[in-house]
Amino acid sequence: MEILHRMNDCIKYIEENLQDKIEHDHLAHIALSSKFHFQRMFHIVTGFTVADYIRRRRLTLAAQELMKPDVKVIDVALRYGYETPESFSKAFRKTHGVSPSAVRRSGTSLKAFPRISFQIQLKGEKEMDYRIVEKESFQVVGTGIRVTMAGGQNKNDITHFWSEVNGNGVTRQICEQTGMDELMGMCIEFDHPNETFTYFIGAESDHDSGIFDSKKVGAATWAVFTSVGPMPNAIQHVWQKVYSEWFPSTGYEHAGGPEFELYPPGNVLDDDYRCEVWIPIKKK
Template sequence: MRMEWLNRMMDALDLMERHMDRPLPVEEIAKAAYSSPFHFQRMFYMVTGMTVAEYMRKRRLTLAAQELSMSSAKVVDVALKYGYDSPESFAKAFRKLHGVSPSEARDKSVPLKAYPRISFHLSLRGDKEMDYRIVEKEAFRVVGMTVVVETQEGEHNKRIPELWRQCNSDGTSAKLGSLSRDGNVLGICLDMKQDRFTYMIGAEPRPDADAGEFAEREIPAATWAVFTSVGPMPGAIQEVWRRIFQEWFPSTGYEHSGKPDLEVYPEGDVGSDDYRCEVWVPVVKK
């Protein structure tokens, strides 16, 4: 199963490399990996740390810089070739990545950045099992504080901890726990797009709870793969997320369904070695 996954991801990378000079819908890339677009994008990001769009942009600007430094091609032609509508938009993106303008890149003494093609390698890990359970849960209501975060350049890894610190310090987390039907506080990834999503620190409220000050959303009915994290936050749960996408998905007949992800945090010392929480991933059988 893992070798099959590896081959499919390599096929998708081959397709991207062959078509750096034309628009390539993510649906077409995902098809090469025999995957849904949503699942492919989540897998790609969790394995590489970059979105598909971010990887394609960096690769195209790398190839554009090489072309400008090694040929007499016009800047406008190179810009159009690699998907930019105007020389101005191309120059802005080029300078942001390389630190110089496209015309300055013709100077052989000017250093340029290069983002090489990535590759996937199979890592066999048989020393540590991944226990999980499958749970069917009907739709339910959640309330909480939300923030829209970008995934490019890992921006969400800064914004989400900031939201947790704010909610922990101003009493929001404690209030959500008191409203919760089971005492748990939830971390929820909603409205997931290629380069952004909405993150909520929330709770599933009791029917009689007064949650008027919070945003309200409905989590749709889903089949969930549930994993337990043991250890101090955030390192322990981050390791669980890594293993889900790098080990569990490639080894099973499941893929991400595209519905919200949940992190379930019970009361306790989140910094202790024995703190237990859960990751709920919505899944479908391939």
């Protein structure tokens, strides 16, 4: 439960400082996490980046203030961190669909983005299937790209990368080179200050390849979760439950190393397709 309390402390800090500059480093400090893992956990659980959540909350409150008589748009813009009325108007229109000056018109429809809170939800769903695995160091052979978490761009880039390597036959070549039929999608080589990491598609192999790159993964204790259902929704649901339910209710935390998804052969769109999420863990 401790991690949920820390995340709620972050939300409390955001709400109390929406008119001030909010440093993501400080939020990560409150959460007792690295900036990278805090932002990734926030995005996985909520579906929003930290920056997007802050922006939506500010624009929700800005709309409420603009309803007051004699309030100037430029004053509200500056209060919520926008340097010019133009940049504020652009962001406001994108969120609410109307200009700031139109708020006081009768019947104007506005968006209200509520404050969120973190809690374990007991829904009576099927329990999570997982196991704890001690695994020695191993090597993965394949190909990768550098992705950024800024604005949640990594999700789009990774989806496009999979389409590319499946379409041009690279995944088939990786399996042929390694003699394996299970593919890994691995997050590795994190650059926490710049919010980037390498996403590597490959297969486990005990020898180097003259065609593909290779990555070493150190020995670790892994929590392994089973995903059943069509991709990508099924496995995204597993990631969300891991961070919102499993970590808060166990004595483990993320160990900070590489993590990966393991894809056996089969039709990833089938309702009974099974794959796995591997997350390095350590005792709190």
